[in-house]
Every structure is written in C-alpha cells, then in structure tokens.
Amino acid sequence: MEKQKADIDKSKAVIDIKGLEKSFGDYDVLRGIDLKVYQGENVVVLGRSGTGKSVLIKIISGLLKPDAGTVNVLGEDVNSLNSKELEQLRLRIGFSFQNSALYDSMTVRGNLEFPLVRNQRKLTKAEVNKEVETVLDAVGLLQTINQMPSELSGGQRKRIGIARTLILKPEIMLYDEPTAGLDPITCIEINHLINEVQKNYHTSSIIITHDLTCAKETGDRVAMLLDGKFERTGTFEEVFNTDDERVKTFYNYNFIQ
Amino acid sequence: MKLDNSTTLEEAETAKPSLWQRVSVFFEDIYNVYRFILRFFKEAFLPPYEFKEFIRQCYEVGYRSFPLITLTGFITGIVFTKQSRPSLSEFGATSWLPSLVSIAIFRALAPLVTALIGAGKVGSSIGAELASMKVTEQIDAMEVSATKPFKFLVCMRVLATTVSIPILVMYTAFVSMIGAYLNVSQNEGTSISAFFQDAFEPISFLDFNTSLIKSIVFGFTIGMVGCYQGFNSSKGTEGVGKAANSAVVLGMFLVFVEEIVIVQISGFFRV
Ligand SMILES: Nc1ncnc2c1ncn2[C@@H]1O[C@H](COP(=O)(O)OP(=O)(O)OP(=O)(O)O)[C@@H](O)[C@H]1O
Numbered sequence: 203m204e205k206q207k208a209d210i211d212k213s214k215a216v217i218d219i220k221g222l223e224k225s226f227g228d229y230d231v232l233r234g235i236d237l238k239v240y241q242g243e244n245v246v247v248l249g250r251s252g253t254g255k256s257v258l259i260k261i262i263s264g265l266l267k268p269d270a271g272t273v274n275v276l277g278e279d280v281n282s283l284n285s286k287e288l289e290q291l292r293l294r295i296g297f298s299f300q301n302s303a304l305y306d307s308m309t310v311r312g313n314l315e316f317p318l319v320r321n322q323r324k325l326t327k328a329e330v331n332k333e334v335e336t337v338l339d340a341v342g343l344l345q346t347i348n349q350m351p352s353e354l355s356g357g358q359r360k361r362i363g364i365a366r367t368l369i370l371k372p373e374i375m376l377y378d379e380p381t382a383g384l385d386p387i388t389c390i391e392i393n394h395l396i397n398e399v400q401k402n403y404h405t406s407s408i409i410i411t412h413d414l415t416c417a418k419e420t421g422d423r424v425a426m427l428l429d430g431k432f433e434r435t436g437t438f439e440e441v442f443n444t445d446d447e448r449v450k451t452f453y454n455y456n457f458i459q
Numbered sequence: 460m461k462l463d464n465s466t467t468l469e470e471a472e473t474a475k476p477s478l479w480q481r482v483s484v485f486f487e488d489i490y491n492v493y494r495f496i497l498r499f500f501k502e503a504f505l506p507p508y509e510f511k512e513f514i515r516q517c518y519e520v521g522y523r524s525f526p527l528i529t530l531t532g533f534i535t536g537i538v539f540t541k542q543s544r545p546s547l548s549e550f551g552a553t554s555w556l557p558s559l560v561s562i563a564i565f566r567a568l569a570p571l572v573t574a575l576i577g578a579g580k581v582g583s584s585i586g587a588e589l590a591s592m593k594v595t596e597q598i599d600a601m602e603v604s605a606t607k608p609f610k611f612l613v614c615m616r617v618l619a620t621t622v623s624i625p626i627l628v629m630y631t632a633f634v635s636m637i638g639a640y641l642n643v644s645q646n647e648g649t650s651i652s653a654f655f656q657d658a659f660e661p662i663s664f665l666d667f668n669t670s671l672i673k674s675i676v677f678g679f680t681i682g683m684v685g686c687y688q689g690f691n692s693s694k695g696t697e698g699v700g701k702a703a704n705s706a707v708v709l710g711m712f713l714v715f716v717e718e719i720v721i722v723q724i725s726g727f728f729r730v
C-alpha cells in the first residue's frame with residue numbers, strides 16, 4: 203500500500219520553528235532546531251530514544267517552554283500567548299500521546315465527550331452522541347464505546363487517543379510514536395488511519411516514530427533528529443541515501459539487511 | 460579495578476544540598492503552595508461549573524471514609540465515656556458524664572477524629588490519583604485539549620472535601636454520642652431523653668461555630684494538600700507513592716497545627 207500523493211500547499215507553513223533550544227539541567231536536549239511543516243503535509247520525525255522528540259512536540263503545544271528560539275504555530279508565536287490565547291490555539295492542535303493518556307476513570311464515551319462538551323457548550327446531547335460515534339467509526343472502534351480504557355488493547359487505546367483529538371477537528375495533528383509496541387498488522391492499520399486522517403480531516407501532521415515502515419507509509423517528508431538538531435531532512439529516499447553510520451544503522455535495523 | 464573510596468565520598472558530600480540550597484528550596488515550596496491556593500480561589504468560583512464532578516467527588520469522600528468513621532466514632536464515644544467514669548465517680552458526679560462527654564466530642568474529638576481519618580483515606584487517595592494521572596500524562600492531555608484540568612481535578616476535589624468533611628464531622632459526633640449513650644444507659648440507667656438533654660445543655664453557639672469552622676478548615680486542608688502533592692508530583696511511579704504518603708503526613712500535621720491555632724483563637728471569645 204503506497205502512500206497517495208498528498209495535497210500540500212508549499213506556500214503556507216502551519217508550523218515554523220527557528221533556532222529552538224531546550225535543556226534540562228546540564229543536558230542540552232534540543233540544540234538549534236529548524237523545522238517547517240506546510241499546509242496538508244505529514245512530516246515524520248525520526249530519532250533515537252531520548253533525543254528529545256517528545257520534548258519537541260510538547261514545546262509546540264505549549265506544554266514546555268523553550269530556552270531559546272521561536273515556535274510559530276498557525277501564525278501565532280506560542281510563547282508570547284496568554285493562557286486564553288494558548289487555549290484557543292490548542293483547540294486547533296491534536297496531540298496523540300506516546301502512551302495514549304486515556305482518562306482511566308472514564309469510559310471510552312466519557313473520554314471522547316470530555317473535550318467536546320467543555321469546548322462546545324451549545325451542543326445538545328444528541329449532537330454530542332453523534333460526534334462521538336462519528337469519530338469512533340473513523341478509527342473503527344464503535345463497539346468499544348462503553349468499555350473502560352483498562353479493558354482495551356494497546357492498539358485500541360492508541361486509536362481511541364487519536365479519536366479523542368479528532369473530535370475537536372484539529373488542523374494540526376501531533377502523533378507521538380503512534381505505532382510503538384504494536385504488532386505489524388496493527389501498525390499497518392494505524393499508518394492507514396494516519397493517512398485517512400490527513401485526507402479526510404485535512405490536517406497537517408508531525409509524526410514521531412522509530413518505525414521506518416511507518417515513516418515511509420505516512421510521511422511526505424522525513425526529518426532525522428541527531429544530537430539535538432535536524433541533520434537530514436527530505437523525502438524518505440533522500441534521507442537514507444547516505445554514508446552516515448548513525449543513519450545507516452537506523453535503516454538496517456528496521457529492514458534487516 | 461581500582462577502588463577509590465575517598466573520591467566517591469567526596470562526591471557524595473558535594474552532591475548533598477547545602478543549607479542555603481535547602482532554605483531556598485523551602486521558601487520556593489512555600490511560594491508555590493501560596494500560588495496554588497491563590498489559583499484555587501481564582502478558578503473555583505468562575506463558570507463554567509463542573510457540578511457533576513463536584514457531586515461525584517463529594518460522594519467519593521463520603522463513600523471512602525464512611526465505614527471507618529462509623530466504627531471509629533462509635534468506639535471513641537464508648538471508650539471516652541468509660542475512661543471518664545472513674546474520675547467522676549470519685550466525686551460522686553457521674554451525673555455529669557453526659558455533659559462532659561458531649562463537650563469533649565463536639566469541641567475536640569469529632570472534628571479531630573474525622574479529619575485524621577479523612578487525611579488518611581481521602582487525602583492519600585487524592586494524592587495518589589492525581590499523581591498517577593500526572594505520570595500517565597492524563598493531566599497534560601487535558602491541558603492540550605483546553606479543558607482546564609486545574610479546575611476539573613483540583614478545584615472540584617478541594618470544594619468536595621471542604622463541604623463533605625464538616626458533614627462527616629456532624630455524623631461522627633452523632634455516632635459517638637450514640638456510643639456514649641449506650642455506655643451511660645447501661646451503667647447509670649439514664650433514659651435517652653434525659654441523656655441528650657444533659658448532653659446538649661453545655662454546648663453553646665460558640666462551640667458549634669468553632670467546630671464548624673474547624674471542620675471546614677480541616678476539609679479544605681485535606682483536599683488542598685492531597686491535590687498539591689498529586690498535581691506537583693515528580694514523574695515516575697515512585698512519585699505516586701510519595702505523593703500519597705506526603706499527603707497523609709503533611710495533612711495530619713497541618714490538622715494538628717490548625718487545631719491548636721483555632722482553639723487558641725476561639726479562647727479569646729470565651730470570656
Ligand atoms: N520534564 C522533564 N524534566 C526533565 N527532563 C526531561 C523532561 N522531559 C524530558 N526530559 C529529558 O529529555 C530527554 C528527551 O526526552 P524525550 O521524552 O523527548 O525523548 P524521546 O526522544 O521522546 O524518546 P523516546 O523515543 O524514548 O520517547 C530525556 O533525556 C529526558 O530525560
């Protein structure tokens with residue numbers, strides 16, 4: 203299943219990061235990141251564990267503050283926003299967490315309703331139900347609607363997590379390792395879901411992963427995070443057509459050669 | 460392999476925080492607590508209201524502590540009456556037993572017993588619950604979907620304990636009095652109406668108010684401490700245990716401190 207050509211508007215960057223730096227204590231995690239994500243584009247971020255991939259998208263959504271650099275999302279400078287403006291911006295960003303982060307005191311329905319009823323107070327009960335069912339159907343898990351998160355498998359949790367962000371109809375999706383820890387068939391389903399979301403919800407996305415199949419299937423462009431910087435960006439083939447040992451190891455491990 | 464004890468010891472020495480660092484961390488903590496409390500008052504009473512969650516939390520508080528409070532309150536009533544009897548009977552004053560017991564229960568025992576059990580059962584579970592939500596990034600997930608986690612998680616829990624603990628205190632007082640009555644009626648053969656008439660006689664409006672204010676303060680403290688420890692817990696699973704533990708320890712400690720302070724203040728009015 204090859205990825206269809208996406209409808210990308212190269213003249214409009216929805217995420218524009220310049221010179222981003224972030225350290226924790228003595229450890230410099232990000233050391234000057236530059237990244238543009240264009241309208242309608244899926245950008246895959248690759249990198250080893252602990253290179254700061256999750257930190258990067260947490261900064262994009264304003265959960266962490268950068269030490270230096272600017273982060274411009276949908277035309278707004280994330281760090282100069284007050285809390286109200288940040289909330290408004292966050293409604294336009296969907297964040298799928300590495301470990302799904304489902305609210306485990308609520309059913310699947312409760313999880314999906316939670317952001318919806320708090321952000322669109324005028325909806326009637328019937329409209330809320332319809333929205334919930336629509337996104338659950340989009341991720342193919344309508345039958346789990348009354349289950350608790352603890353009763354779901356890892357792959358199902360990931361998909362409910364994605365559904366919970368889709369319900370607010372975001373313009374940007376941030377996926378943190380959507381396929382980590384899942385079996386190959388579920389991975390293929392998730393990859394497919396990511397592409398469906400891009401097509402049907404017209405989102406631009408950042409997809410963080412170690413999984414090169416996922417990168418190849420879902421990414422319009424790939425950026426490789428090495429030592430706190432994007433050393434290589436381009437199409438999948440461009441990035442991996444190199445003699446750099448670090449990049450080659452990554453490739454070889456994924457496609458046993 | 461070279462074993463060089465001196466350097467490792469030296470390193471351990473430098474790794475220890477200096478007195479100055481500890482003092483500054485302490486004041487930083489106080490400042491953070493102050494900001495946390497301020498934020499509660501800023502957000503708790505503004506719409507949108509999370510009424511359903513408030514009711515659910517009230518139910519949780521009551522449900523969690525109800526059995527233990529019933530048992531403890533009842534036993535407290537019996538034991539306290541039993542232990543007070545000998546010293547009163549020395550003066551042939553066992554008829555004072557109902558009023559003595561009721562003063563002790565209403566003024567001190569009921570609020571204290573309820574608050575301590577509340578800190579143990581409710582405070583710890585609030586701490587653990589919020590800490591594990593923090594660890595599993597559920598709080599971050601609420602944050603990024605613009606759903607005001609502080610209000611939903613912290614404000615509603617604190618409001619719930621502030622309202623429920625006083626109600627539980629009244630219940631504890633009631634159960635303790637039943638215990639006391641059973642003991643008195645068994646030994647002195649006092650009738651129920653005579654017992655309660657004697658019991659309520661010495662309870663003044665001031666006593667009632669002091670106890671009420673005390674229980675509200677206790678409830679607020681228990682909720683606040685649990686939420687603060689949970690909401691600000693360090694990441695990782697040990698953070699959950701730590702949050703639950705410090706919620707109980709700090710909660711109980713503060714309850715005693717507040718008890719002393721409030722009793723002192725109410726003493727000024729008791730001329
Ligand atoms: N809140 C924080 N406080 C302190 N250090 C942090 C914090 N968040 C992340 N770090 C550190 O930053 C580094 C990068 O973390 P991050 O979670 O971004 O890694 P990652 O690239 O997502 O790795 P993985 O693929 O394993 O998820 C790690 O060394 C981590 O210890």
Ligand SMILES: [Mg+2]
Binds near residue numbers: 256378
């Ligand atoms: Mg990560």
